[in-house]
Amino acid sequence: MELRTRALETILTEKGYVDAAALDSIVQAYESKIGPRNGAQVVAKAWSDPAFKQALLADASKAVGTLGHVSRVGDHLVAVENTPQRHNMVVCTLCSCYPWEVLGLPPVWYKAAPYRSRAVKDPRGVLADFGVSLPTDTEIRVWDSTAETRFLVLPMRPEGTEGWSEAQLAEIVTRDSMIGTGFPTTPGAPS
């Protein structure tokens, strides 16, 4: 169905009936409404359950597979953990294998070649553009997502979330925090 949709979009764009950027902006408006948002549930569970977190970091595909209700994450998923010493960020060639089932819809800028090359050369600068500032002694590690290996960033659990349920925690896990270009929503802060 994806190719069939693209075929129609190509025709409509060529004939001037639709504008690809305008379509993108409509789709982006629904980015939190597309797909099962499995990744947020996985992160929330890892924050709540130390044994699951350990299993996730050891073999993410296997660990996620043990969550009965979470499906379609695919093989070769690798979880990388953010710590005060290291921040992880994912770039992607954005082929049809982009793991939207886990991460949600990719942002529009993700498709831009300049983003990808700049993220590799100057990750701190790219993060600054997103309003993400990290201590200068935090190492930034950039992972290249491919058809063979997909990455899920496990963000640090925000302070002030002690005693929260997994469902509450999943709500604050943003798409950007799982690709490393943002943080989870801070409790109490305006979102």
Added chain:
Amino acid sequence: MMDAAAAARATGAVPGIPHDAEGPVFREPWEAQAFAMALTLHERGLFSWNEWAATLSDEIKRAQAAGDPDTGETYYRHWMATLERLVSAKGVATSETLHRYRDAWDHAADRTPHGTPIELRPEDFEG
């Protein structure tokens, strides 16, 4: 930017659009793309929502007669069929053109190595 009011009018006028309290929800990215195309073509005046709803309901009836499970999972398949039917009924593209582009995209997908973005090239139309 997204016109939330236009989306709300669409969900009000077209029965069965999967939604939650805030608006439409989608199972896969292409569904949102198909929704966005219908919204855009409606705003251009290609069809009214009444006309859309009648065509969609006809597509759903046809599919069910042919054994569609009617579980809601196939809703946007019918949505795409409706888009293609109206686009061809309104003379925007013939069904022959629709097939040619679908074949070209299939061809592009086949020749593109795993892990690189799929792009349409002129030779994809040569079949």
